Amino acid sequence: MNVNRITDIFFDLDHTLWDFEKNSALTFELIFRKLCCKVELEDFLVYYNPINQRCWKLYRENKISEKELRIQRLIQTFNSMNVQIKEKKLKEISNLYIENLPKFPYLFDGANDLLNHLKKKYRLHVITNGFHKVQNFKIKNSGLEPYFNFIFTAEKVGFKKPNPKIFETAMKTAGSTPCSSLMIGDSFEADIKGALKLGMQALHFNSHNEPEHKSCTIRYSLKDIKQIFE
Structure with a gap:
């Protein structure tokens, strides 16, 4: 160089x-508390972070859309945890995540x-x-x-x-x-x-x-x- x-x-x-990891964790903590989700944040993040990276790679390669990225990373995470989440709640989590993530400044x-x-x-x-x-x-x-x-x-x-x-x-x-x-x-x-x-x-x-x-x-x-x- x-x-x-x-x-x-x-x-x-x-x-x-x-x-990203710190701000993302704080965002999910806020969402789970607001929606009373009975999910351990640390367990969730163990699955979510690598799944999110894989989904972004697919998005970068034009293999999935923005809409698919936002919902698939959640579906795959909850499936990996054997946690059943209704579609309506998945969409609510996804929307709240995009809304609140940029509010954290770390x-x-x-x-x-x-x-x-x-x-x-x-x-x-x-x-x-x-x-x-x-x-x-x-x-x-x-x-x-x-x-x-x-x-x-x-x-x-x-x-x-x-x-x-x-x-x-x-x-x-x-x-x-x-x-x-x-x-x-x-x-x-x-x-x-x-x-x-x-x-x-x-x-x-x-x-x-x-x-x-x-x-x-x-x-x-x-x-x-x-x-x-x-």
Whole structure:
């Protein structure tokens, strides 16, 4: 990675800056309490988190729709737990989840320090596969909005990472080139491979222990990422 050539840094949002697991757990805790669901939150999350990641992979590959993603991750989780939930209640949980998830503002440790440091020298942007309205609410509610020049969502651009077109659109809008652009994200498949394929620089924030690789620099905390730029 050639730091001296970088002018623009593109961040993923969930699992990179915004602490998805923590905010998601708090959201389900609120929902289960509100609906009096007799489900142990910790047991639920053991199944839900990996199922959610698999469903997002299918969504990223255009194998399921947004509507299917939202409901299938719940159906599969409750089925795995051998818990029977009526369809009406499943839809209610799904709707409450989307409504309340972006209200929780927790970021990964070191997120604000990193962004404050980088903002002094680089133009910062977001490229996310998340739903447009939800992601923008997350960014505003967590105090991230002032850091970024542009926010690119797959829903608005029309292509999901790792499709080259979302990266091309982002760079064209930002006025950067591949060699002067750095992508920082948690997903090797979506963020890193997608960026490298276009000739962008990439930095893998391996927040959930994906397999090791030699495709680009890997770091395991935002504090360690900040040190690269000091």
